[in-house]
Amino acid sequence: MIPFRVDFRPGVSLYEQIVYAAKKAIVSGQIRPGDPFPSVRVLSRELKINPNTAHKVVTQLMTAGLLESRPGIGTVVAELPEARKIERTQLLGREIEQLAVEAKKLGIPLQEVVASISEHWRKLGGQQPGIGAEGGGREKR
Helix, strand or coil: CCCCCCCCCCCCCHHHHHHHHHHHHHHHCCCCCCCECCCHHHHHHHHCCCHHHHHHHHHHHHHCCCEEEECCCEEEECCCCCCCHHHHHHHCHHHHHHHHHHHHHHCCCHHHHHHHHHHHHHHCCCCCCCCCCCCCCCCCC
16 A cells, blocks of 8 residues: 555656655655655556656655665665755645635635635644744644
8 A cells, every 4th residue: 555645647747746745745744754665566556657667756765865775674764854844835836836826716815815724724733833034833743
């Protein structure tokens, strides 16, 4: 089983979409350091992709320092330094752009979009983000 979700979209390479989904899962903590990462064979079978593409994904994630190979265990999620703010926000870039475009199409003012996001955040049990010098704060874990 694949421990992250990939929403395949036409016009974007499968490789890029899978790397993005895996990075998002790792950086967000959905997959934790030491957790096993699917083998090339499992990725290929479960995602119905060419084994060469699956190998390229694993190689890219290892090169990026997100995965490591442990003898006798296999490929696991690497111990990572805390994600920098820019890395976290880049992971949501496409979704934020889509939200902004849809809100503009519907004529929803920015203040209402922010209020709606804050309400959904609250419903999900998230801490209200603090506003600091950089315009945002850290959520509590």
